[in-house]
Amino acid sequence: MSVFVFGHRNPDTDAICSAIAYANLLQQTTRPDAIAACCGPPNQRTEYVLKRAGLPPPKIVMDVRPQVEDVCRRELITASFGDAFHEAYERMREYDLRAIPVVDDDRRVVGVLSVLTMMELFFTDAADSTKARAVRTSLQKICEVLGGTFRNAVDPARHDELLVMVGAMSAEGFTERMAKFAPERLIVVCGDRPSIQLPAIDRGVRAIVITGGFPLAAEVVEIARAKGVSVILSPFDTVNTTLRIKSSQLIDPVVDVDVITLPGKWTVTEARSVVEKSPQPVFPVVGDDGRLVGMAFKTDIINPPRAKLVLVDHNELSQAVSGAEDAEIIEVLDHHRLGGGLKSTQPIRFVNEPVGSTCTLVARQFRAAGITPSPAISLCMASGIISDTLHLQSPTTTDVDREVLGWLEKLCAIDLRQYAREFFEIGSALRSSTPARVIREDCKEFSEQGVRFSISQIEEIGFDLFWERKDELRAALEEFADQHRLDFSALLVTDIIGNGSLLLLSRESDAWEGVNYPRLDRNLYELKGIVSRKKQLLPLIAQLLTPADSRPPSRTGQRPERTPAPGR
Numbered sequence: 001m002s003v004f005v006f007g008h009r010n011p012d013t014d015a016i017c018s019a020i021a022y023a024n025l026l027q028q029t030t031r032p033d034a035i036a037a038c039c040g041p042p043n044q045r046t047e048y049v050l051k052r053a054g055l056p057p058p059k060i061v062m063d064v065r066p067q068v069e070d071v072c073r074r075e076l077i078t079a080s081f082g083d084a085f086h087e088a089y090e091r092m093r094e095y096d097l098r099a100i101p102v103v104d105d106d107r108r109v110v111g112v113l114s115v116l117t118m119m120e121l122f123f124t125d126a127a128d129s130t131k132a133r134a135v136r137t138s139l140q141k142i143c144e145v146l147g148g149t150f151r152n153a154v155d156p157a158r159h160d161e162l163l164v165m166v167g168a169m170s171a172e173g174f175t176e177r178m179a180k181f182a183p184e185r186l187i188v189v190c191g192d193r194p195s196i197q198l199p200a201i202d203r204g205v206r207a208i209v210i211t212g213g214f215p216l217a218a219e220v221v222e223i224a225r226a227k228g229v230s231v232i233l234s235p236f237d238t239v240n241t242t243l244r245i246k247s248s249q250l251i252d253p254v255v256d257v258d259v260i261t262l263p264g265k266w267t268v269t270e271a272r273s274v275v276e277k278s279p280q281p282v283f284p285v286v287g288d289d290g291r292l293v294g295m296a297f298k299t300d301i302i303n304p305p306r307a308k309l310v311l312v313d314h315n316e317l318s319q320a321v322s323g324a325e326d327a328e329i330i331e332v333l334d335h336h337r338l339g340g341g342l343k344s345t346q347p348i349r350f351v352n353e354p355v356g357s358t359c360t361l362v363a364r365q366f367r368a369a370g371i372t373p374s375p376a377i378s379l380c381m382a383s384g385i386i387s388d389t390l391h392l393q394s395p396t397t398t399d400v401d402r403e404v405l406g407w408l409e410k411l412c413a414i415d416l417r418q419y420a421r422e423f424f425e426i427g428s429a430l431r432s433s434t435p436a437r438v439i440r441e442d443c444k445e446f447s448e449q450g451v452r453f454s455i456s457q458i459e460e461i462g463f464d465l466f467w468e469r470k471d472e473l474r475a476a477l478e479e480f481a482d483q484h485r486l487d488f489s490a491l492l493v494t495d496i497i498g499n500g501s502l503l504l505l506s507r508e509s510d511a512w513e514g515v516n517y518p519r520l521d522r523n524l525y526e527l528k529g530i531v532s533r534k535k536q537l538l539p540l541i542a543q544l545l546t547p548a549d550s551r552p553p554s555r556t557g558q559r560p561e562r563t564p565a566p567g568r
Contacts, residue, residue, distance in 0.1 A: 003035065004064065004321075005035065007039075011040060012387060014357050019036045019312050020055060020377070021363075022312055024374075035058075041060060043429070053380050063267070063322040064326075067264065068262045068263065071300045071305065073294055075095065077092075084144070085121050086244065088118070098282075099115065100282065107292050110259075117255075134161055134162070138157055138160065139154075152221055163181055164187055165177070167189065186206055261285070262286070263285075264294070276298075276302065309321070330348055331350070332350045335356070337538070354398070360385055360398075362381055373411060382408040382419075387423070389401055390459070391417075428465065429458040430460055453490065474506070487509070490537075490541075492533055500526070501527045503526075
């Protein structure tokens with residue numbers, strides 16, 4: 001199973017670029033099956049990065065909980081109405097299966113056939129001699145199962161309920177017993193014994209089967225033609241010929257048509273509740289068009305393989321791709337605080353360092369492995385650093401970020417100062433996106449003191465567009481908080497040039513009375529000097545949510561300043 005390298009939900013440039021770059025490193029070192037993935041489409045700035053670097057976007061995967069089609073067996077081993085027991089059983093034996101789906105000509109599931117129910121064709125009521133002899137099949141199927149040849153064939157494809165009679169007694173006794181059954185239903189199995197062959201043909205039985213590979217005299221064949229009796233030559237002895245005739249029976253009567261199928265797009269969790277309660281031996285898996293795409297057994301659904309994940313740019317399950325809690329997380333590479341919920345059954349590689357960008361950490365991994373990244377991957381990592389550190393202007397920037405960006409610039413062979421200007425000029429979320437998309441573009445969920453909230457962040461050049469869209473952004477925040485059952489949602493709008501931000505909230509609680517920043521309007525604050533969600537805003541919110549008796553004393557000891565909203 002492949003390893004997915006994921007950034008956080010609603011990914012920004014650093015999340016996507018670090019996933020692409022780290023997947024590339026893993027492919028060259030320990031995991032050639034590593035795949036860069038993301039939980040949503042890249043924003044315009046990230047698209048610009050990928051276009052400049054000539055890199056494909058990561059695979060979009062919204063949920064890593066395995067679907068039924070991910071764990072089912074894709075070999076389409078099937079049977080159809082009209083198949084013989086022998087045909088179906090040989091397929092099961094070849095693939096070591098105890099049950100297979102039954103489909104029609106359009107590959108739609110019409111039933112399930114199991115070895116257990118097939119045995120009913122053999123073990124009928126022995127007390128009833130007629131039932132014990134009966135086989136529903138065609139002469140064509142009998143000939144195919146025997147690997148025999150026709151000397152005379154009368155309507156061989158017709159389906160009949162035949163009665164098998166073995167001519168292993170005196171001619172007189174055989175003739176007397178044969179008279180008890182309707183001749184058109186009789187198939188007589190005999191060896192090279194004209195004393196059995198001729199009375200059977202004379203009575204006009206449906207067919208005679210000559211065993212042991214013996215030939216049949218030409219004159220006897222002519223009599224059979226005249227009487228309308230089919231003649232089959234079998235290479236097997238009488239015992240094995242009789243068994244094979246029994247195994248030529250059509251499977252139709254023992255197919256279970258009351259069958260449960262599983263949609264391939266169901267999650268394994270959804271399918272498990274159905275499968276656990278059913279005695280069905282195999283579960284056909286169907287596509288959206290209703291056609292068979294695979295088959296699943298109980299073990300496939302109840303104990304499926306878990307997705308393998310590498311998390312980059314986050315370590316909290318609340319920020320991870322849906323289904324991460326059921327996946328096997330094998331590695332984490334991050335530069336944020338440690339969050340809750342992440343557990344592992346075995347030791348994992350966990351790199352968490354206080355640098356400005358996850359791409360800085362990925363670049364260091366390249367250097368530690370002695371691998372020089374390609375110009376495309378180098379530009380990708382440089383873009384993540386530029387984005388997350390506001391081109392080294394954010395207070396989260398470290399000397400490590402500066403040194404690594406300088407190393408990458410040499411590998412990119414482009415002027416990163418000019419590139420950074422172009423990067424930030426592109427893709428204003430406020431200019432090009434709906435309010436709902438602005439909120440989701442770079443959104444992370446957190447929990448502090450039992451309070452669940454989200455913080456979204458966008459970078460703009462100036463606040464003019466924000467003032468034009470302030471009310472609809474507030475409404476989008478309120479809707480987002482309601483949809484995700486959050487206590488509140490926040491949007492941090494950062495001015496790249498002015499080195500400050502505006503904070504818009506879906507709602508204010510009493511805790512916001514303690515904030516020492518100007519309140520410009522309802523649920524709106526001016527945060528001068530704050531540009532980092534991770535290092536500045538999140539610690540501020542955590543402090544506000546801390547109970548007053550546990551909170552350290554304010555540096556100012558004053559009530560927050562209240563500044564009137566600008567006249568816009």
